[in-house]
Amino acid sequence: MRPPILLTDKNRRSPQTLARYRQDQGYQAIASALADTPPHRLVDLIEAAGLRGRGGARFPAATKWRLALEATAEQKYVVANGGEHEPGSDKDKFLVEHYPHKVIEGMLLCGFATGASRGWLYLIDNMAGPIASAQAAIDEARREGMLGEHIMGSSFSFDIEIHRAPMTYVAGEETAAIDSIEGGEGKPRSKPPYPGQSGVHGSPTTVNNVETLAHVPWIVQHGPENYAAIGTAESKGTMLFTLGSEVNRPGVYELPFGATYRQLIEECGGGITGGRAIRAVLPALSCAFLGAEHLDVPIGYETLAELGSSPGCGGVHLFLEGDDVVARVAKIAQFFMDEQCGQCPPCRMQTSQLAHVLKGVLSGVKGDYLGQMEKVAAFTRGKGDCSLIEMAAAPVLSGARLFGADFEAKAQ
Ligand SMILES: Cc1cc2nc3c(=O)[nH]c(=O)nc-3n(C[C@H](O)[C@H](O)[C@H](O)COP(=O)(O)O)c2cc1C
Ligand code: SF4
Structure with missing residues (x-):
């Protein structure tokens, strides 16, 4: 299996510090972007990488970024959506808690590319671990000049605060997130206008899932062609999956697109607890079922679309022999x-x-x-x-x- 992009420290159980992140060239992507990559070029890189949203709707990240970049406004914003409330999905909580600096650097790159100067890391009020870890990382990054005014001595200023969202499923929807940030109840609004046109307080706002943003530093550092070389024809890079108690080793795992559910279950999850047969896979709660005959289909947006489903947010549910x-x-x-x-x-x-x-x-x-x-x-x-x-x-x-x-x- 190829080396991970996101979960780079094997068996990490505690938050990755800034010092540890720097050992892996952390914050080098934003440094190089500030030095010699104009915003429109950064958006081109994300487009060439083929990065799509990991919040479930698989929307091309560059399309959103370009909309915000091309909007004329005094103020623009970034929202990193970690409002994960879907039963069976823990990947955003895991990522923010264990790799907070990857999300922060992704937000910085998004802010620089779109012309935003302020961002919210949107987490649910009861996510004690991720909130504490993210706050410590934001404080650390601010102390080291990676957030705030004139980042790394450049003309780019950007700061992040954590927004504590209500404990509801719909609050994770992007316009509901905007509503909550503005002080509302956290309910969706009809679209258009899209957040990239009119988001927080009417300003262009790029809303991306925290995992989507965490892929960005790697793309900038290693080149979009190397990212696009991972995966299938239309699904590039890696994706996080959550496995539950149906397997011997429940947890959050990273696999390249093109891997199969059988690999995820067997190689990552250590097989089914008690060895019961799999009847079906539900790739995520809001997706269509796949029968067990599709366990060896390469996972990708286009491959699962052919079967009437989607990888969703990767919170996998397994339906086993003997289940009601x-x-x-x-x-x-x-x-x-x-x-x-x-x-x-x-x-x-x-x-x-x-x-x-x-x-x-x-x-x-x-x-x-x-x-x-x-x-x-x-x-x-x-x-x-x-x-x-x-x-x-x-x-x-x-x-x-x-x-x-x-x-x-x-x-x-
Ligand atoms: C009911 C509902 C709940 C959602 N919950 C989340 C969520 O918890 N996290 C998330 O990133 N996206 C969630 N989404 C999708 C967001 O509206 C949006 O598409 C996403 O944050 C955009 O980021 P991406 O393009 O990087 O995936 C939800 C959508 C709906 C309709
Ligand atoms: S905004 Fe409308 S469609 Fe969405 S959850 Fe609420 S009632 Fe349902």
Whole structure:
């Protein structure tokens, strides 16, 4: 397996210090950018690397950065989104807690490329470990002249503060993050305008996932061609995955795109606890299921799209022989019903209908449960202020199709 880009210290259990980060050429990427890479060239580098968002929506990072760079405004901002609240995903918490300087340097590079002078590291209020680690790293970076006025003696000034987000799932959505930073409840806003056009207090704001930003220093240091050489045709670089208690070694792992779920489970996770057979992989809670026959498919945005799914944020759930798969799918539907924020009637209707139909299946009600759920999902698609409305339908509908026999058996 190739050397990691993000999780570079084997078995790291504590925050990486600035001194340790510097041993690996930490803050050299921002130093070289400040010395001789104009902002538009930095955006070109990110584009050539093929970096896409790791928050789940796989949007090209350079497209967002260019939008903010080309916007004319007195003030621009960066938001590093670490508002990870998805059950089964711990990679952002792990990254921020253990490698805070990688995220800070990524934010600096984004700020320099887009012309921003202020950034927020957006973390959930109850993330004690990541918040403490990030605050210590910000203080350390500020003391060493890597944050604040005239960074490294240049004309570039940039500072970061931590924003403590509410403990809700929707608060991780990018416009909800902007709303929370402005003092609101942390609920999504309809788009357009996009944050790169009008974000925090109406200023162009680049919102990227913390993992997306943490890839940037490596790209600048090692060259976009070397980054683009890792992965598959349309999915470049590496990605973080979270494995849960279904495997012998749960944790956060980094693999290049093109690796397979079998490799992730066997080589990283040490195989399934108790050796039970895998029936299906849910690449992340808001994605569609993959049957066990796809365990050897190279993981990539395009390869999983062909199968109707996506790598999502990499918080992997495994469905095993002997599991009550119907109950687990119903629990997912319940999660989305509980977490939708209530402001769009179609989303309220869809998520409660999906949960209601599945409750019926669990209690033995016969009928065209799949047809009912497909109908409500088709009717509500695209009718919410955020994509939670689509996120709920993907695992529920694909689960009902994949585990059709289990669903039928419940209705006997
Ligand atoms: C309901 C909901 C929750 C989300 N939660 C997160 C989150 O916790 N972290 C995150 O980075 N993106 C989350 N997103 C995606 C963000 O809206 C946005 O696409 C992302 O932060 C952009 O960063 P990226 O392009 O680097 O992935 C969420 C989206 C939705 C609809
Ligand atoms: S789609 Fe759902 S979660 Fe998103 S803003 Fe509307 S009600 Fe809230």
